[in-house]
Amino acid sequence: MADFANKGRDRSRDRELGMQRNITRRDFLNGMAVGVGGALASPWLGGLLAAQGSITSAQDRPGYYPPTLNGMRGSHPGAFEVAHALRDGTFWEEAGRPVHTGEEYDLVVVGGGISGLAAAYFYRKQAGPSARILILDNHDDFGGHAKRNEFHLAGRMLLTNGGTVSIESPFPYSREARGLLAELGIDPPALQKKYANAHVYSGLGFAYFFDKETFGNERLVTNAPGGGRQATSGKWPDFLARTPLSAKAQEDIIRIQEGKVDYMEGVSQEQKKARLSKMSYKDFLLNVVKAHADVIPFYQSRTHGLYGIGIDAVPALDCWAIHFPGFQGMGLDRVPSKGLSFTALGEVTPQEEFHFHFPDGNASIARMLVRSLVPGSTSGNTAEDIVTAKMDYGRLDHRDSPIRIRLNSTAVLARHIGDSASAKQVEVVYGRDQKAYSVHAKAAVLACWNMVIPYLCPDLPAEQKEALHYGVKVPLVYSVVGLRNWTAFHKLGVRGVSCPGMYHTSMNLDQAVNIGDYKSSESPEEPILLHMLRTPCQPGLSAREQQRAGHYELLATPFETFERNIREQFVRVLGGGGFDPARDIEAITVNRWPHGYAYEYNPLWDPDWPEGKRPCDIARRSFGRITIANSDAAAAAYTDQAIDQGYRAVQELFSS
Ligand SMILES: Cc1cc2nc3c(=O)[nH]c(=O)nc-3n(C[C@H](O)[C@H](O)[C@H](O)COP(=O)(O)OP(=O)(O)OC[C@H]3O[C@@H](n4cnc5c(N)ncnc54)[C@H](O)[C@@H]3O)c2cc1C
Incomplete structure (x- = not known):
């Protein structure tokens, strides 16, 4: 595959690409991993505040509005340094003894994502209603992965999701999760019916971009055939004939896509499924279908969006369940069976399906939760009016409010005051602006990430700590590019391009939804947002090793490298439609999630544990007055799971 790490350093075409242009990008830090001291260099986190000795926190300052920030977002500079210092054992010597704020709460929640x-x-x-609750989050905005990206281009507001995309799940939402949405005023099927607006792109299809480094020749091939949500009209032989793929690769792709061969003739259903669950899709194509190795780069990144890794690390059985080709003749019954991951099991389980995308993704759910928790934080009371409502961040941590949300605050310790079996109080310490502060509460819910919890709670049993460390969250990047217009897409007849060999492996025009006062871009002359996906995976390693390596890669990659690769990709993919990155790119936000999806188990990499013995079952055990929520606790990267775990963690407190 192409060496894009080096490509990111080639500055010879910078002027042509528009690297010198002053696009909206207020984040001047390049996102390199920096120590705790580095956090204060962040213009956002309060270098200024520290210098002034001010006690006002950043979130209370006028004009504080993180959704509109561009540049490196997601895990932004300033968000992770405290946690990394805690992991590396340097936090306490740098921060000193915690200062008790004098605050006493009923509950402290660590993590301001959907679960918290x-x-x-x-x-x-x-x-x-008088319960006093403090929510701590290390980011400069609430929502966790459910983050809002708000752009203002040519005088109009354009919204998109910086992380969590939609209300959907492999399984129906539980009574509690659906009940919560209903109480907030969200009825996903009704909203879906009323506001789906995909017709904006009618007439535009999907394309593949074949880069010369991976495929020998460079070409954009439009009118791609496809399945599922990307179905378009193209036929495989016609499409493949226009690609630079070898004749043998073309022949084999047609066989994979359209053939009806039982590659395991005479083997029982159960045996077939068991075998497919223990081999990767790549191995299935190479060793069972016996396809030529040239087909692999074409399919390699197809699993990136859903799994964050390529087909070398996703079981073939999962790929069958999510409708990948090659299994048409194998007579596999679409019924729930062993050997499927959580996501894939949902695909073969008959159920009522619903799916709804707010213009800012599930950030709207987070905003509606905050509206309910902190009255006066924003206006309105419906699922429609939340979309354009402005949030008053100055209200979030206000002394008059029983529920407070404290941002830029990383919890570093949660322990009982006294013996865990009988203690009536916990102490939670957090790092903020290079100092440590402590608060007391009757209980704590840790709705943060599993791998942080052993550092926060050194008193946990060893078996639980080990279980908390088991999963490695899946890294991924959603880069969002604000464009002056989308005439190049219109000219080429595309709304989305799959780029299997490129730095970002897909680029798609934003999902169009008109809701309340919000209007998506409707004509090609209007500005629009474009989504690009990058998963920093390293084929050849195990899933968990790929995830660890990707995490380090993301933290070590400066914004400039992302920007140069984005501009380069635009010119190569869309240049034929007249796209000029120096002229047409107005803004770039790189939503970097080194700790993205919760780790899901699958038989390629994980044992088949007995009921109740999975690492997540052990990891989420309550510990005195401290309970554990978050989607890692379910080993399932979905909003309903995050809500269900929040519910369970609270029930454990009331029943103890
Ligand atoms: C890019 C992306 C796209 C996704 N798309 C979808 C989708 O379309 N649909 C869907 O259902 N799910 C999706 N998900 C899964 C998503 O993770 C869940 O839906 C859900 O939002 C998880 O919520 P959570 O509260 O469990 O975790 P998070 O959202 O991760 O929130 C946990 C919060 O705790 C904070 N935290 C961690 N440690 C500390 C500490 N020590 N102190 C203070 N705070 C701390 C974290 O920084 C974070 O802000 C997506 C995830 C990603 C990354």
Whole structure:
């Protein structure tokens, strides 16, 4: 595959690409991993505040509005340094003894993602409206992965999701999760019916871009055939004939896509499924279908969006379940069976399906939760009016509010005051602006990431700590590019391009949804947002090793490298439609998620544990007055799972 790490350093075409252009990019830090001291260099996190000795926190300053920030977002500079210092054992010597703020809460929630916000919501519902709750989050915005990206281009607001895309799940939402959405005013099927607006792109299809480094020749091939949500009209022989793929690769792809061969003739259903669950899709294509190795680069990145890794690391059985080709003749029944990951099991389980995308993704759910938890934080009361409502960040951590959300605050310790079996209080310490602060509460819900918890709670049993460390969250990047217009897409007849060999492996025009006062881009002359996906995976390693390597790669890659690769990709893919990156790119936001999806188990990499013995079952055990929420606790990267875990963690507190 192409050496894009080096490509990122080639500055010879910078002027042509528009690297010198002053696009909206307020984040001047390049995102390299920096120590705790580095956090203060961040213009956002309060170098200024520290210098002024001000006690006002960043989130209370006028004009604080993180959704509109561009540049390196997601795990932005300033968000992760404290946690990394804690992991590396340097936090305490740098921060000194914690200062007790004097605050006493009923509950402290660590993590302001959907799970933590939902936990606060369920706790208040049970304890009553006067319950005092503090929510801590290390980011400069709430929502966790459910983040809002808000652009203002040519005088109009354009929204998109910086992380969590849609309300959907492999399984139906539980009574509690659906009930929570209903109480907030979200009815996903009704919203889907009323607001789906995909017709904006009618007439535009999907394309593949074959880069010369991977495929020998460079070409954009439009009118690609496809399945599932990307179905377009093209026929495989016609499409492949226009690609630079070898004749043998073309022949084999047609065989994979359209053939009806039983490659395991005479083998029982059960045996077939068992075998397919223990081999990767890549191995299935090479060793069972006996396809030529040239077909692999064409399919390699197809699993990136859903799994964050390539087909070398995803079981063939999962790929069958999610409708990948090659299995048409194998007579496999679409019924739930062993050997499927959580995501794939949902695909073969008959059920009512629903799917809804707010213009800013599930950030709208987070915003509606905050609206309910902190009255006065924003206006309105419907799923429609939340979309354009402005959030008053100055209200989030206000002393008059029983529920407070404290941003830029990384929890570093959660322990019982006294013996864990009988203690009535916990102490939670957090790092903020290079200092450590402590608060007391009757209980704590840790709705943060599993791998942080052993550092936060050194008193946990060894077996639980080991289980908390088991999964490695899946890294991925959603880069969002604000464009002056989309005439190049229109001219080429495409709305999305799969780029299997490129730095970002897909680029798609934003999902169009008109809701409330919000209007998506409707004509090619109007500005629009474009989504690009990068997963920093390293084929050849195990899933967990790929995830670890990807995490380090993301933290070591400066924004400039992302920007240069984005501009280069635009000119190569869309240049034929007249796209000029120096003229047409207005803004870039790189939503970097080194700790993205919760780790899901699958038989290629994980044992088949007995019921109740999976690492996540052990990891989420309650510990005195401290309970554990978040989607890692379910080993399933979905919003409903995050809500369900928040609910369970709160119930454990009330039943203990
Ligand atoms: C790019 C991306 C796309 C996704 N798309 C979808 C989708 O379309 N649909 C879907 O259902 N799910 C999707 N997901 C899965 C998503 O993770 C879940 O839906 C859900 O939002 C997870 O919520 P959570 O609260 O469990 O975790 P998070 O959202 O990760 O929130 C946990 C929060 O705790 C914070 N935290 C961690 N440690 C500390 C600490 N020590 N102190 C303070 N705070 C801390 C974290 O920084 C984070 O802000 C997506 C995830 C990603 C990364």
